[in-house]
Amino acid sequence: MNAIASTPLAQVLDHPGIWRRSADRQPRVRALATGWTSLDAKLPGGGWPQGALSEILYEHDGLGELDLVMPALAALTQEHRRVIFVAPPYLPYAPALAAAGVDLRFLHEIHAGSTEAAWSMEQCLRSGCCGAVVGWLPDIDYRSLRRLQLAAESGDACAMLFRSAEHAAQNSPAALRLKVSNSDEATYVDVLKSRGLLTTTAPLLRMRA
């Protein structure tokens, strides 16, 4: 009794069994901080949605598209949670990964063709033992995207998919879609779609300016 009485009210109300009608009506999105403060501030939940698929659509290699996800991945590996790279287009370079703070012992790479890559990504997401699964699947179709989204939900993992910006106009079941583009020597990140966010104001983030 005393223990409960002496606890601050806010803590008691934090109990997941208590639902408050007056509370924020927005569904609570559990998220993984991106490490980019201005981006976190605009995303529902404040980061990469957990247990969901995020798409990063980029115009060209080398715009800083991978920099966007590195802080979150580094944080995961430092908590000893596994991060899987599925079918990366180039060699992930250890000096840069280490410099970004990635604990390489918890980073794995899967080398696979396109159908095997989609299968591997789904298996990893579904397994429940991976923190984040990052895939490069250029020719993935809507059905496979949907499977990845469901697998991420079931395994409560963060799925990140890198695709070409050409696919921006296509329909996608992803919870979050970001577009990385370049103009005037700076890189911009736009939110194309975000579950739980009604209005989008573009651009959200200006990088490398």
Add this chain to the structure above:
Amino acid sequence: MLWACLRFPGLAFSAAFAAVPEAGPSALLDHKARQRLIAAANTEASSLGVRRGQSLAAARALCPALDVRARDPAAEERLLTELAAWCYQFSGHVSLVPPNAILMEVGASLRLFDGWPVLAEKLRSGLVEQGHAHTVAATPFAAASWVFAASADGMVLPDHEGVRRMLGALPLAQSGLPAVAVASLQAMGFRRLAEVIRLPRPELTRRIGREGVNWLDRVQGHASDVLPAWQPPASFRQKIEFDAELDGSQPLLFPLRRLTRSLANLLAARDGGVQRFTLTLEHARGETTHIVVAMAAPQRDAERLFELARTRLERASLPAPARAIELDAAELPVFRPPVRDLFEPVRGDGLDWPTLDERLRARLGDAALRQIALVADHRPEYASRYGKPTDTVSPPRQRRPLWLLRRPQPMRPEPAAVLAGPERIESGWWDGGDTRRDYYIVRTAQGQQAWAYLPPGTLDGWMLHGWFA
């Protein structure tokens, strides 16, 4: 004490037909008989009139397509041992009774297994799943259990007097007495065991010999049986030889399943697991193929072991048809089931990393899964390699790209602007990988940031080596 006896009437048959399953009418030849006599026949052959004790010629006349094989005592013994290993999970005292029975003390295990009916059901369903015809009986006396397993399948008699009463009613032919003794007693007009047991002992000894009397004492529990306890071996090695050469991996799956199941039985008996085993295929002219199946953590599940071995076997290229397959597991480490927090919610499939790792490797191959290690080397190509990462190397202080090209390639069009550089990288004379380059961080017309180099002292011939992705 409660001794359960399992008898396997089809054991000789299964042992001889282990490598290739029988198809169509098949029969077994007795290895001892001077005349070639049928020792057992499968249902298809029986329905055509092939009987035990028939001569081979007679059987062939009835059924020209009969597939006949000789009994293989060594294989029978192996199979019996394998079954003992499986039984070892139910009892600490398992004893082999060649040629085809196993005795096990289950009195001490009854509480653990919720009584005899549950235990018997476990025994039966397990044996049916492995495809072994069997009969079972349990009494306080080992010899009596052995007798009843043959004549009264499923009987369980816990009280001593009951066993003796039932024994009395048994026809002499089923009493387990030596055949000579049975014949002479029958000639004297005895029919049932009770009539024999009532005879005065010296009289009886004179008629059926000391051996026969001893047997009667053991059956009735007046003399105790000394049964050697079977101990599970510390390693596993089993080979199945084929009558014909088998081409390709598909026909090998049947013997492979037998081997992995047999291994799993031993693992269950030892309460151990296996982390690595070798499949050896023997071909003609002494050629062999070795397939190593390695797992991230010790395993013991029969189905899992089979699946892993199968995927490896199917991926292997076999140079020639196989004559024999051998499974060799030298080390059987202690099996530790994965520990999970009671209150931790299970995510998704609830796999642990070793299991996922195995599943991926089995489908994609070992080379597909890798880790990236940092190496203390100045040369860009050597600073990162595939292998086990350590945390002793610290990264260089200069900015490095996240993507490295597999090999540098000419950069077209040339960079629009140079953002930083040059950084001269020059070393490697000691191992022939001599490098001398000026690295720059450059920007392309599309706004990409790249890591590119020029040969020292020149201003064109840009080579692209990485992307600051």
